[in-house]
Amino acid sequence: MTTVTQLRERIALMQSATLPTGRLPTVPEIGALLPGHALRQGAIYQFDGAIGLVARALAEASAAGHWNAWLGWPGLGAEALAQNGIRLERTVFIAQPGRHWWSALAALIDAVPLVVTRIPNRLTIPASDISRFAARLRERGGVLWVTGSWPGAEARLRVTERRWGGLIAGHGNLRDCELAVEAVDRVGYTRRGTVRLAPTVDRLDSSSILLAGTERAALAESDRLSA
Amino acid sequence: MTAERTLAVWIPDWPIWAAARELGLDPLSPIALIERGVVFACSPAARSAGVRRGLSQREAQYRAPGLSVLRYQTVIDARRFEPVLRALEESIAGLQVVRPGLAVARARGPVRYYGGEREAAEAMLATCQQNGFSDARAGLADGIFSAEQAARQTTRHAPIRIVEPAQTRAFLAPLPIETVAPDERTAVLLRRLGMNSLGQLAELNHDDVLRRFGAVGAWMYQQASGTDPQRLVVRDALPDFERSVECEAPLTDSEQIVAAVREPVGEFHRALHRRRLVATVLRVELTDDNGSVHVRRWAHPRWFDAAEIVDRVRWQLDGLRRVIDPSEPAGECRGIVRVRVIPERLEASAHHESGLWGGGPDEQIHHAFSRLQGLLGYEAVVTPVLGGGRGPADRVRLVPWGQAAPASEPDAAPWPGSLPGIAPGTVYPEPPAAELYDRQGRPVRITARGSWDNPPARLHLGDQMDSRRITAWAGPWPLVERWWDAALARQGYRAQLLDSHGDAWLLLGDASGWLLEARYD
Numbered sequence: 001m002t003t004v005t006q007l008r009e010r011i012a013l014m015q016s017a018t019l020p021t022g023r024l025p026t027v028p029e030i031g032a033l034l035p036g037h038a039l040r041q042g043a044i045y046q047f048d049g050a051i052g053l054v055a056r057a058l059a060e061a062s063a064a065g066h067w068n069a070w071l072g073w074p075g076l077g078a079e080a081l082a083q084n085g086i087r088l089e090r091t092v093f094i095a096q097p098g099r100h101w102w103s104a105l106a107a108l109i110d111a112v113p114l115v116v117t118r119i120p121n122r123l124t125i126p127a128s129d130i131s132r133f134a135a136r137l138r139e140r141g142g143v144l145w146v147t148g149s150w151p152g153a154e155a156r157l158r159v160t161e162r163r164w165g166g167l168i169a170g171h172g173n174l175r176d177c178e179l180a181v182e183a184v185d186r187v188g189y190t191r192r193g194t195v196r197l198a199p200t201v202d203r204l205d206s207s208s209i210l211l212a213g214t215e216r217a218a219l220a221e222s223d224r225l226s227a
Numbered sequence: 228m229t230a231e232r233t234l235a236v237w238i239p240d241w242p243i244w245a246a247a248r249e250l251g252l253d254p255l256s257p258i259a260l261i262e263r264g265v266v267f268a269c270s271p272a273a274r275s276a277g278v279r280r281g282l283s284q285r286e287a288q289y290r291a292p293g294l295s296v297l298r299y300q301t302v303i304d305a306r307r308f309e310p311v312l313r314a315l316e317e318s319i320a321g322l323q324v325v326r327p328g329l330a331v332a333r334a335r336g337p338v339r340y341y342g343g344e345r346e347a348a349e350a351m352l353a354t355c356q357q358n359g360f361s362d363a364r365a366g367l368a369d370g371i372f373s374a375e376q377a378a379r380q381t382t383r384h385a386p387i388r389i390v391e392p393a394q395t396r397a398f399l400a401p402l403p404i405e406t407v408a409p410d411e412r413t414a415v416l417l418r419r420l421g422m423n424s425l426g427q428l429a430e431l432n433h434d435d436v437l438r439r440f441g442a443v444g445a446w447m448y449q450q451a452s453g454t455d456p457q458r459l460v461v462r463d464a465l466p467d468f469e470r471s472v473e474c475e476a477p478l479t480d481s482e483q484i485v486a487a488v489r490e491p492v493g494e495f496h497r498a499l500h501r502r503r504l505v506a507t508v509l510r511v512e513l514t515d516d517n518g519s520v521h522v523r524r525w526a527h528p529r530w531f532d533a534a535e536i537v538d539r540v541r542w543q544l545d546g547l548r549r550v551i552d553p554s555e556p557a558g559e560c561r562g563i564v565r566v567r568v569i570p571e572r573l574e575a576s577a578h579h580e581s582g583l584w585g586g587g588p589d590e591q592i593h594h595a596f597s598r599l600q601g602l603l604g605y606e607a608v609v610t611p612v613l614g615g616g617r618g619p620a621d622r623v624r625l626v627p628w629g630q631a632a633p634a635s636e637p638d639a640a641p642w643p644g645s646l647p648g649i650a651p652g653t654v655y656p657e658p659p660a661a662e663l664y665d666r667q668g669r670p671v672r673i674t675a676r677g678s679w680d681n682p683p684a685r686l687h688l689g690d691q692m693d694s695r696r697i698t699a700w701a702g703p704w705p706l707v708e709r710w711w712d713a714a715l716a717r718q719g720y721r722a723q724l725l726d727s728h729g730d731a732w733l734l735l736g737d738a739s740g741w742l743l744e745a746r747y748d
Contacts, residue, residue: 110591
């Protein structure tokens with residue numbers, strides 16, 4: 001009997017280690033704004049359309065190899081996503097779903113773990129659809145970021161101030177940006193923080209570009225020869 | 228390590244033969260192929276009139292007034308070589324194409340079959356001659372490189388050169404160093420170091436060459452010393468998998484065409500399946516009643532099943548809808564008369580079987596995106612690829628899901644004039660108009676010297692009649708692109724603005740006014 005208990009304990013131990021945690025990693029400054037300090041799988045986050053903020057929020061999960069899809073953002077700046085840490089090789093844009101927005105969103109959350117979308121103007125989603133959708137999202141373990149009003153969002157993020165760096169009257173260029181963000185969670189608790197957006201590699205640094213270029217040429221050459 | 232005995236079949240001046248066949252010219256008449264304004268290849272007749280490779284087109288025409296000048300196209304080279312290969316494959320197995328005009332094969336089999344090295348080479352040349360290539364050459368030596376060099380040492384009257392196994396090194400030794408140098412620079416460098424022939428290079432210590440020249444050096448050394456480790460990768464003679472559907476009358480309705488295609492495509496897929504193959508790249512050719520062929524290459528991240536092939540045909544037809552117009556009498560064409568599906572890349576299905584637990588998450592993703600393409604259209608689901616360019620819109624290419632991404636252009640080029648720093652979050656597909664005013668409320672203009680006449684103080688966003696105070700700005704940066712091409716030339720100014728709402732903008736201006744090109748958010 002004692003062996004059985006021991007075995008059960010061992011099984012319990014092993015299971016707890018392998019159970020999905022239900023959370024996706026995110027950068028610390030975003031984590032500080034969210035309940036539970038991470039992206040909760042199956043949760044819906046509402047934001048005010050700040051692309052850079054969402055890109056930062058999804059960067060860690062994207063780097064971990066999760067796919068991300070952007071539904072209904074015409075003219076999305078792919079370079080800005082890349083600068084904020086999104087891996088473009090696992091990124092898909094569906095810029096203009098038109099009247100198929102809802103079915104496209106439903107199809108996406110079935111397969112893609114990170115989805116960012118914007119509720120089309122003048123569209124109200126029936127409450128029954130909302131709850132069915134939320135259940136489906138929880139089941140698939142996806143994370144949805146949405147612009148527009150969505151009842152029952154895990155947290156609502158809003159950029160209260162943008163502080164731009166690098167631009168002085170007549171000189172310089174936009175180099176970085178500090179977003180002051182206010183996040184209100186389900187129960188109404190407000191968290192405040194700042195998120196800094198800056199290109200990871202400054203394209204002005206020509207020496208690194210040259211080096212990268214020659215390295216790449218050398219690699220290509222050795223590939224060619226070994227082929 | 229000694230290399231295998233290799234037989235090389237070479238057709239001198241292949242580009243000339245290919246182009247002559249393509250256009251029905253006589254390959255023995257003076258012909259020159261031009262690439263970027265200089266002669267790329269010329270026929271023997273042109274050569275005897277003094278035309279040389281690298282000569283400018285004008286100079287070549289001056290030297291040989293009767294010269295036919297054609298543009299060089301690599302596609303023709305490859306396409307015209309295919310029938311030659313097919314003919315050769317009937318008498319020799321396991322051919323490998325080094326480049327159009329030069330094919331190599333392992334010599335052991337044919338030598339045994341034809342009863343000797345010279346006999347095997349003669350049999351190859353006879354095949355070429357039957358196909359109308361009177362001037363084919365053959366070389367037989369150890370390794371691909373030596374065999375190619377042997378073939379190049381032949382003449383019209385002695386078209387076969389056989390290098391005995393032990394003499395490969397001695398055969399290669401007197402050849403000039405350029406035969407092995409991958410580019411001009413290396414060749415010049417080697418010459419300066421006192422190495423004029425392959426023999427001199429081969430006398431050096433292998434490790435020294437490796438240290439000085441790296442992988443390239445090691446490769447050159449192996450070639451020069453006749454120890455070419457490059458193995459022959461045989462080109463399998465594949466059975467014809469290509470399927471085509473002929474329509475009796477030109478069809479315009481894509482549904483009709485798709486219905487006609489469905490059965491042959493299913494059969495195509497089953498034929499592949501029986502051979503345990505899957506297609507990962509396809510070419511679909513649609514021929515209209517005018518005889519023009521609309522070709523598109525389709526790649527698949529996994530592999531095509533029958534329904535997916537039918538989808539590709541449908542998408543391609545949808546893309547053509549603008550061209551096909553039955554109502555217009557002078558329209559481009561009235562319908563499609565032929566559909567061809569050709570597998571371009573086949574892989575063993577064993578590499579693509581899904582695991583015991585079903586495919587990975589990526590397969591789900593693929594199905595979801597394909598479904599969305601079915602719902603919204605092929606070009607509605609795209610993956611972004613970063614490339615080179617100055618403007619934020621130029622730097623991104625959007626590739627439809629499932630299409631092979633363009634060969635990635637490394638972003639190593641400096642692109643002078645591109646904006647450093649943070650990238651905009653929204654790049655307007657159709658930039659809305661904006662107006663800039665100075666402190667006195669006068670519109671801001673750009674002076675002839677390329678600066679503001681008065682610094683901008685207010686920004687009006689056209690559609691919302693929304694006026695904002697400008698808190699900081701930079702620019703105007705002049706933009707002059709493609710001035711050599713009237714249709715694509717672009718001239719104007721870019722400027723970054725920061726407004727009182729805390730929003731940052733990228734503006735694009737020219738003589739007609741300002742546009743909001745992008746927004747930083």
